[in-house]
Amino acid sequence: MIIEATGLRKDFTVRRKVGRFRREKHVVSAVDGVDLAIGRGEILGYIGPNGAGKSTTLKMLTGVLTPSAGRARVCGLEPVAQRVTLARRIGVVFGQRSQLWWDLPLAESFSLLRHIYKVPAADHAARLKRCTALLGLDEFAQTPVRQLSLGQRMRGELTAALLHGPEVLFLDEPTIGLDVLSKQAVREFLAEVHAAGEATIVLTTHDLADIEKLCRRLVVIDHGRVVHDGSLDELHARYGSRREIVADLDAAWPGLTLPGAQVTAVENDGRRVRLALDGATAGEVVAALAQAVPLRDLSVQEPEIEDVIARLYRRD
Incomplete structure (x- = not known):
């Protein structure tokens, strides 16, 4: 396993106010006994509501961060004790933090990162060329980072995280705040990286479309504990969270x-109907619906991750 x-x-x-002048100390467990085993080459969705413990x-x-208890190994290294060595073998993208x-200009940031990670010029050039082609960086490579849109900057962040050839890529909300086209570009890029077997990917997100398009396995965490480890289909089947068709x-x-x-x-006076999928695929239900009644428009709505978690805990 590359991550254990x-x-x-x-x-x-944390200190909480008690009365007018007193404060008491309380211990809050952000992560509470998490067990993970991730194989080399996997792409794992690590999801949960806000405050669940994903980023921690x-x-x-x-x-x-140094764990309060337990142990972890990434690439065979202890993350805190061997942090400098580990940094050369992983890539990290935190949605609200820039590297x-x-x-x-974006291109100069890439050049500086090559020297920081001591990447051979030929390797750096080859990876940058591939990322530029997949993410369309040419049009803004000479633009200062502060002038980039959020979508452009995120494409730059992904490139920066991969230029030194990491074995593991940690992505914390990489599509947060992006428009539809930028999200699509990021997803296609990550799918290409995974298909090429270049890195193990751990992805946190609130967007279930990211999980559905990219991840075969997902781990759901809430209140610091793992509450599900399996596929998205298994999660839907187990807890009854279903997509809806709005016609x-x-x-x-x-x-x-x-x-x-x-x-x-x-x-709308019988002109709009909501159908929850119950065992059939969206395509099968849409085909049957189209044969039975004339359609003007329809959409398939994914359940929000918060709804999935809420349903999971109501069951348990």
């Missing part, structure tokens, strides 16, 4: 029963 964690725990001490886990695995130089009709809803779907709402 056993009983990983991180406690923080990644910071312990990258050596930024680029704000006032320098706008050219005629009133005739009250049909469609195999593999349940009607959850009929709106």
Whole structure:
């Protein structure tokens, strides 16, 4: 395994107001006994609601935070004790933290990173050429980082994280705040990196589309504990979180029963219907719906990750 964690725990001490003048210390467990085993070449979705412990886990695995208990090894190294050595073997992208130089053109940031990581010029040039082609960096490579849009900067961050050829890539909310086209570019790039077997990828996100398009395995964490480790389909099957089809009709809803779907709402004087998928695929339900009633428009809505977690805990 390229990443192993056993009983990983991180406690923080916080002060809470008691009365008018007193404050008491309380220990809060941000991560509470996480076990992980990730094989080389995997792409893992690590998801959960805000405050669940996702970013804290990644910071312990990258050596930024020292665990309060438990142990972790990444690339065969102890993240904190061997942080400098580990830094040369991993790539990290935190959505709200930049590793680029704000006032320098993007291309110069890449050049500086080559010297920092002591990457051979030929290797650096080959990786940069490939990233430039996949992410379309040419049009803004000479633009100062501070003038880049969020989507452009994130493409630059991904490139910067890969230029030294890391074995593991940690991504914390890489698509947060991006527009549709930028998200698509990032997802396609990560899929290409994974298909090429260049790095093991650990991805945290609130966007289930990222997970569905990229990850075969996901780990769900809440209140610092792992509550699910498996595929997205297994999560939906186990906890009943279902996608919905929202269809706008050219005629009133005739009250049909469609195999593999349940009607959850009929709106707009019967001209809009919401169908929860129940065992069938979206394509099968849409095909049956189109044969039964004239359609004006439709969309498939993914459940929010917060809804998945809430349903999971209601079951447990």
